[in-house]
Amino acid sequence: MVAILILAAGQGTRMVSDLPKILHPVGGKPMVHHVMDAALGMQTTDLSHKAVVVISPTLDVKAVQGGRAVSTAVQPKPLGTGDAVRIGLEALSEASQTVLILCGDTPLLESDFLSTVVAQHQQRPSPCITVVGMCPENAGHYGRIVADASGKIDRIVEHRDASDVERAIPLCNSGVIVADGALLARLVSRLTPNNEAGEYYLTDIVALAKKEGVNSWVVELPADLLQGINTRVDLAAAEGALQRRWRRRFMEQGVTLTDPASVFFCHDTRLGRDVTISPNVTFGEGVTIGDRVRILPGCHIEKSTLGHDVTVGPFAHLREGAILGDHVSIGNFVEIKSTTIGSKTKAKHLSYLGNATIGENVNIGAGTITCNHNGFIKSSTKIGDGAYIGSNSCLVAPVSIGAGAIVAAGSVVNSEVPENALAIARQPQQNKLTWATKFRARYK
DSSP: OEEEEEEEOOOOGGGOOSSOGGGSEETTEEHHHHHHHHHHTOOOSOOOEEEEEEEOTTSOHHHHHTTOSOEEEEOSSOOOHHHHHHHHHHHHOSOOSEEEEEETTOTTOOHHHHHHHHHHHHHSOSSOEEEEEEOOSOOTTOOEEEEOTTSBEEEEEOGGGOOHHHHTOOOEEEEEEEEEHHHHHHHHTTOOOOSTTOOOOGGGHHHHHHHTTOOEEEEEOOGGGTOOOOSHHHHHHHHHHHHHHHHHHHHHTTOEESSGGGOBOOTTOEEOTTOEEOSSOEEOSSOEEOTTOEEOTTOEEOSEEEOSSOEEOSSOEEOTTEEEOTTOEEEETOEEEEEEEOTTOEEEESOEEEEEEEOSSOEEOTTOEEEOBOSSOBOOEEEOTTOEEOTTOEEESSEEEOTTOEEOTTOEEOSOBOTTOEEOOSOOOOOOTTHHHHHHHHHO
């Protein structure tokens, strides 16, 4: 079994936030969930992964778990990473041949890289320790790995305890460690807080292992996968890195981004082939888009499903529950929520369509509104196939427009319109001759 320990009990005070650090979203989901998903998604020789997240007493367990198959263990006091691992190992309650230790504030980790690290560790003579290192542009507060040319580690020195010579070493500890379970438990039990911080440093297990004749090895990975988040500046940098990764991935899969830097995706965005996305488009959670879809500039789309050959925008807003069939056309300044729209239907300008079911081949005129809320409850609007809704119409729910019916422009419709009928719901026009001339004369 590969056991996974995710250390997430840090206080995160540098975020200056009421929200715990590990729950701050990156790419639309909490950073700790990125770490969990990367770990649980590993492909290893033993797919029986068990994960424990070590948290502080103030964290909400359900919020941390996010519906994932992970357990939690509470670290009562912030006594360091070594103490957190000890608590996590106790929560595992069974021997694990391999233990993978991760930090809950490193959301850029990917499953493939973790699988490679675990595989390399398992190929070495047992027992041993594998430490993932990196060479970030700004080494900052990271601990330094002192290793020889073969990758054998002599020691890891925390930044605050390092000498000037040690701080000049570019190879840094990422916090990702793989160790044999029995060895890890034995070494962690021997840790002491003999350092400036008065904490139990997990990295001290390297020196303890060396005294037993057990080797520790470093595996270097790209720094952009491993950098942790401590401040809002770090959070923004991680968001940018994740977006760049997703943009490249989508373009490699056949999506055209005319201005990649201005398009923002979410962790679960799904795009078909030959999709074209114009500048300044943002995707929230839960978006699935079919093939040959065009998203024009300035659109915001969330929790929506689009069929094939759909056009949206510019400046359209698709909210939760928008379901668009094939060949649907949604134009500028149209907002859609909790509405299903049939194939080949058009809503080209300035409309709000909410809590509605709209059939196929329907034309929604400019300025049409489904009046779905009476101040207390929301009601639904139904529009049949082939109906034509004239401009500036208000459809007061609950109401049904039959197939093939026509609603005259400027109508307020609050009762059923039969199939193939014409509904006119407006005051008769009155023309008062010469009134305009007299009006102007009065104010001249």
